[in-house]
Amino acid sequence: xxxxxxxxxxxxxxxxxxxxxxxxxxxxxxxxxxxxxxxxxxxxxxxxxxxxxxxxxxxxxxxxxxxxxxxxxxxxxxxxxxxxxxxxxxxxxxxxxxxxxxxxxxxxxxxxxxxxxxxxxxxxxxxxxxxxxxxxxxxxxxxxxxxxxxxxxxxxxxxxxxxxxxxxxxxxxxxxxxxxxxxxxxxxxxxxxxxxxxxxxxxxxxxxxxxxxxxxxxxxxxxxxxxxxxxxxxxxxxxxxxxxxxxxxxxxxxxxxxxxxxxxxxxxxxxxxxxxxxxx
Amino acid sequence: xxxxxxxxxxxxxxxxxxxxxxxxxxxxxxxxxxxxxxxxxxxxxxxxxxxxxxxxxxxxxxxxxxxxxxxxxxxxxxxxxxxxxxxxxxxxxxxxxxxxxxxxxxxxxxxxxxxxxxxxxxxxxxxxxxxxxxxxxxxxxxxxxxxxxxxxxxxxxxxxxxxxxxxxxxxxxxxxxxxxxxxxxxxxxxxxxxxxxxxxxxxxxxxxxxxxxxxxxxxxxxxxxxxxxxxxxxxxxxxxxxxxxxxxxxxxxxxxxxxxxxxxxxxxxx
Numbered sequence: 325x326x327x328x329x330x331x332x333x334x335x336x337x338x339x340x341x342x343x344x345x346x347x348x349x350x351x352x353x354x355x356x357x358x359x360x361x362x363x364x365x366x367x368x369x370x371x372x373x374x375x376x377x378x379x380x381x382x383x384x385x386x387x388x389x390x391x392x393x394x395x396x397x398x399x400x401x402x403x404x405x406x407x408x409x410x411x412x413x414x415x416x417x418x419x420x421x422x423x424x425x426x427x428x429x430x431x432x433x434x435x436x437x438x439x440x441x442x443x444x445x446x447x448x449x450x451x452x453x454x455x456x457x458x459x460x461x462x463x464x465x466x467x468x469x470x471x472x473x474x475x476x477x478x479x480x481x482x483x484x485x486x487x488x489x490x491x492x493x494x495x496x497x498x499x500x501x502x503x504x505x506x507x508x509x510x511x512x513x514x515x516x517x518x519x520x521x522x523x524x525x526x527x528x529x530x531x532x533x534x535x536x537x538x539x540x541x542x543x544x545x546x547x548x549x550x551x552x553x554x555x556x557x558x559x560x561x562x563x564x565x566x567x568x569x570x571x572x573x574x575x576x577x578x579x580x581x582x583x584x585x586x587x588x589x590x591x592x593x594x595x596x597x598x599x600x601x602x603x604x
Numbered sequence: 605x606x607x608x609x610x611x612x613x614x615x616x617x618x619x620x621x622x623x624x625x626x627x628x629x630x631x632x633x634x635x636x637x638x639x640x641x642x643x644x645x646x647x648x649x650x651x652x653x654x655x656x657x658x659x660x661x662x663x664x665x666x667x668x669x670x671x672x673x674x675x676x677x678x679x680x681x682x683x684x685x686x687x688x689x690x691x692x693x694x695x696x697x698x699x700x701x702x703x704x705x706x707x708x709x710x711x712x713x714x715x716x717x718x719x720x721x722x723x724x725x726x727x728x729x730x731x732x733x734x735x736x737x738x739x740x741x742x743x744x745x746x747x748x749x750x751x752x753x754x755x756x757x758x759x760x761x762x763x764x765x766x767x768x769x770x771x772x773x774x775x776x777x778x779x780x781x782x783x784x785x786x787x788x789x790x791x792x793x794x795x796x797x798x799x800x801x802x803x804x805x806x807x808x809x810x811x812x813x814x815x816x817x818x819x820x821x822x823x824x825x826x827x828x829x830x831x832x833x834x835x836x837x838x839x840x841x842x843x844x845x846x847x848x849x850x851x852x853x854x855x856x857x858x859x860x861x862x863x864x865x866x867x868x869x870x871x872x873x874x
Contacts, residue, residue: 467720474719474726475705475712475733482695482706489693492655493769494681494710503716601702603719604730 333454339566341522344457345515346562350542350554351464352511357548358472359504360484364536365406365422368429369399369509371531373516375433378445378526388451388521395517396510403509404502411501414487418505426532433528444527445520452521460514461555468551474603480504481601545586547593556595606669608633608777608808609654614663615832616649623649625832626663631777631825636799636809638819640843641829642852647812648690650829651781654810655687656680668776682710684776688766688783690812696755700746700765703754704737707769711736740772744798760791764798771802778802780811784818796822828852 546557656677851859
């Protein structure tokens with residue numbers, strides 16, 4: 325690695341990590357929106373991944389290459405518990421249930437000693453490497469791209485357009501919705517584990533309602549035409565606060581204005597390209 | 605001959621309203637079977653129960669030898685049941701070819717891992733599906749629009765796309781819900797020619813339609829519903845003479861006058 329790149333990565337290490345992790349979170353929102361569902365549980369799944377992996381590292385002293393794959397277990401279990409009763413219903417039930425999940429978990433983290441209460445968990449060794457974050461992000465984009473260009477991708481887009489018609493075509497819509505929610509939990513769980521192991525501290529307020537909306541705004545800004553679009557949205561919204569540092573007084577206002585303008589004038593997102601759905 | 609579709613005592617109530625009232629009918633394999641009746645007779649509710657979108661309040665549906673009454677729509681599709689909708693429901697943002705490929709969903713079995721790893725099975729299936737989808741588009745005359753977005757097609761072409769999407773998996777039974785609705789006479793004639801051609805593919809057609817000329821032209825059997833009840837079933841030429849059908853469409857006064865006129869040996873005023 326040339327020395328200037330090394331210097332650059334060292335100086336902006338936190339930002340580089342945040343870009344990769346937020347990209348994974350955007351994808352975790354994308355897979356659910358791609359089948360026409362709205363979930364606001366991505367931050368909650370991320371928190372479950374973060375807390376469970378931090379405890380595996382701190383209390384069980386497991387090696388990180390075991391902790392990382394195991395960090396998806398708890399989020400997936402919770403996704404099943406929330407998804408089974410709510411995905412049978414249409415409409416906003418999933419969104420409401422997942423908001424509830426986030427708030428319940430926040431109260432649990434705050435009040436149970438094991439999770440460190442309001443102080444959170446600190447002293448988590450920084451074991452996640454930049455290459456792991458970007459490796460997983462790259463794999464996730466590739467896998468979602470390949471799935472998108474296949475009969476599964478067609479069925480997902482068809483469900484988003486007209487769930488009843490898709491069902492009549494033979495698409496098992498209930499299984500697809502569950503599958504999307506589980507994939508979402510896996511991606512968010514991994515992101516949580518990685519973020520806990522780069523920042524050395526996690527706290528209960530990092531995974532509640534506000535971060536859930538931030539993750540949604542990544543995808544609203546980027547679009548859902550391809551798996552690259554939500555990642556782009558996440559990057560823009562992660563970089564924006566850094567670029568606006570000079571305007572620190574009005575930074576949050578500018579941030580909000582940019583999101584409103586994007587929703588008004590770019591209804592299909594920054595990257596409004598629609599991928600082909602044919603795989604041969 | 606075993607019927608392809610057997611409906612026994614099928615009912616659907618909405619609170620106090622009886623949409624379909626203990627309808628019993630059979631659809632024999634081969635040919636075109638029409639269900640007609642005045643507005644609100646329960647035709648679309650009957651279709652929705654057969655395709656699995658509405659749960660019956662009572663009764664039984666047997667399709668291709670299986671009791672499918674409690675099955676979800678997607679399982680019935682896999683068994684060879686396809687349909688179109690009264691209000692067109694193409695996937696507007698997807699291309700014409702992708703729409704038809706979605707109709708072939710039940711023919712794809714490579715699974716998630718086969719898809720992500722692009723296993724040989726995935727490639728073979730995908731190529732075969734594309735060939736079949738193009739053949740279905742050829743059948744309805746939309747082959748040259750394969751890459752257009754469905755929303756860019758004219759109304760008549762969207763109807764034809766829906767038929768291609770439903771026909772692509774070569775279903776045993778195709779339900780057409782008011783296929784001629786909103787079509788001009790020339791489009792209706794082209795549609796009749798298309799439905800006649802479907803016979804050659806071993807697909808049985810069950811249709812709901814208001815255009816009587818169209819129904820009389822292409823049907824082998826006609827079932828008449830009124831207020832959720834089956835009031836007549838027979839060949840198309842017999843429908844016109846049936847007093848109960850005339851009463852359902854024209855009211856009992858006109859029906860009585862017609863019957864009186866017929867008795868008197870003069871043409872009834874109507």
